[in-house]
Amino acid sequence: MNRLLVLISIVMLYATAAFAGETYFDNHPTMWKDPEILIWTPDAEPPIDPKEFCLSLRRNNTGIGEPKCRQFGEWERDSVAVRYANWLKLNMESRLEPEYLRARHPAMKAKLQELEDKIVLFVTSNGNKISVAIFDETATEPKSAGTLFQHGDKIALGDEIASEYFSGKTRRRLTKDERKKMQTAPDDLYQEVPKFVAWVGIGAGYSQAKIPLTPDNWYRSHIRSQVRNYRITKDSVSLWNFLDDSGPLFSVYAGGTWYGFIGLELIYRFAQHDVKTDSKDTVYKELDYWKFYQHEIGLNVLLSRTYPATKWLDITPFAFLGFQYSFFVEDIGLKDDVVKPSRAYGVRIEFEEAYKGALVGIGSQFVFKKHYGIGLRTGISSRGRNVYSDPTPDAAAEPTTIGASTIDWFISGGLEYHWTL
C-alpha cells in the first residue's frame, strides 16, 4: 500500500513538473486591458491557435477584457525579424539573463520600439519543448521567457501560456493623446530644486558623555564621580561629575533649506539628569529627590544635498554646525518629615546661569511624498563658559566654574513635516 502511495506521489510530482515547464525570467511586461496580442513564430505553423489563445486568456485572467489575437504576419515576412526569430530559437536557454537575448540589429530594435501598446508573444517549438518569449515596446530584449512541454494539444498549451505569463493585473490602454502626453511629460527625477524648503519636527533620542570609538579612560573619572555632602567632587570641570550623563533627549526644531544646499535650523532640546549623590553619605537621608532639567536653545547651519531616490522618496544627507545656550534648572525636594534641612543643603552647589556651547554632527532626512519626513542625526554637543575673558590678578582666588567643559554625544530621530515656499 505504502509503495503504491509513493509511486502515485512520484507520478503526480512528475506530472506537475511536466505541466509547469520552466520560466527563465519574468520581468512583468505591462498587461493591458483589451490587449492586442501578436503571435510571432519562425515555424511554418504556430504551436498555438490565435482564436483559442484569446479564449484561454479570458478563462485565465478575468481582468483582461476582450483580447484580440492574431498571427504577426508583418514580422514573419520581414527578413530582419525572421533572422532574429531564428536566432532567438537557437539561443533560448535557461541560464541566460535577458540581456544575452537582446536584439542587436538596429532595424529590429526599431521594430520593437514601434510596438506601442501591443504585446508580442514569441512562441516556437524547440525539440520536445515549446519556447515562449514576450516582448513589449519598453525593451529590446524579451521581458519574460521560458519553456513549456510540448504535448500536441494547442488549446491546453494556450491555457498554460495564459496562466503562466498573462495572469498579472491589467491596465487600461492609453489613448493616442495620453501616450503623447506621457512621452512629453518631464521626468520626475529631473525636476528643479525648489528655492526654499521649510520643515518642523519633533524628535526623541539618547545622549551620553562617551563618544563612540573613543577610549573609555577619557570619561571614566567624570562618569564614576559622585557628589558628597551636596558639593564635593574630585573635580568640577564637567557637569557629568555631578549629573548622570546618559538618558533620553527630546527636541523640537524648525528650519529651512535654500536651493537644496544651505540651511538654517532653530532647535530646542530637553533632557532630565539626576544628581549622582553618594549613597554612602548619610547627609542625603533627608533628601527625597534632586535633579536638573536641561533646556537648550540652539541655532544650526546645515549643508545638505537632496537625492531623489524614487518618485516618492527624497533622501537628504546633511552636516550641521551650530551654537547653543544651555540652562540647568534645579528641582530638589526633601522628605516630608524633615523639619530643618542640614547646613550642607543650604550651601549646595550651584551651576552657572547659562552655558554656551557648540553642536556638530551629521544626519539625513528621508522625505516621503515631498511632505512627510523622518530625520535621523547624530553628533556632539558641548557646554562651557566663555573662555575669551582676559585673566585677572584675582583669577586664582575666584571659585572655579562648574562644568566649564561638558561634552556629550547624542543620537536622535524625529518626525518631520516639510513644505515648499
Add this chain to the structure above:
Amino acid sequence: MRKPFVLVMLILACALTGCGHSYHWTQSHPDYRQVPYGDLAIAGTENAFVLTRAAWFAKKLEISTDSVQLKVTSFCEQVFLDELKRAYPSFTRIPKEIHKAFPEESQKLDDRIFLKGHIPEQGVVVKDSEGKIPPRILILHEFFIGTDLKRELFFDYALIHNESADKKTSKNLSAVISYTLWDNEKQRPLFSAVDEVQKSIITPTMADMESLIRTSVQQIRKNMYAGVVR
C-alpha cells in the same frame, strides 16, 4: 580601541579619493564552456594591423617612410597567421569582403571599456573561404603596434582623447589587441578581450617585431583559455 578608528578613517579616505579604478579587460558569455581546440577560423586580420609612430619605426628599421606602414603591417599579419597555423593546424580564413560586410558594433567589457568591431548579424551563419561553416571564428578587431602603448589610452572612453606626450626614448615594443571569439553556430560572442603585450627593446628590429607578434598570439590563446566559464 585604536583599530576601529583607523578603519573608519581608511574607509573615509577611500570614499573621498575613489580608491582607484580597476578595469575588466575580458568578457565571457555564460555559455563559453570550451576553448577552441585545433579547429578555428579567423577574420579581420586584413584591416586590423596599425603601426603607430610610423616615422620613428621607418628610421629605426631603415624602411622608407612611404612604405613602412604597409610593409610592417603585412609582415606582422603574416607572422600572426603563421603562429596561429602552428596552434590550430586546420585553421581557415573568412574572406575580407565577408568580414567587412558584418555590421559595425561596440561591445561593453567594463563601465568604461568599449571595443568596436565588425560583428556578424544575429541569425546569419558565416562561411569561410572554402564555403564551409566553421563552428568558431576569432575576429580580430584591432592590433596596434607601437612603443610603450597603454591599452586604457585606446579603450577607456574617458581617456581616449588625451594626447600623449611626445617621447624621445622607448623602453618597450608593445601591442594592443582587441578581439572576439565568435560562436558561429549560435551567432553570439563567446569571449571578448583587449590585451596588452610589452617587450623590452634597445633598438627595434624585424626580429623583435616577429617575437612581439608571436607573444601576442600566445597571450590571446592564454586569455581565451582563462576566460572559459567553469
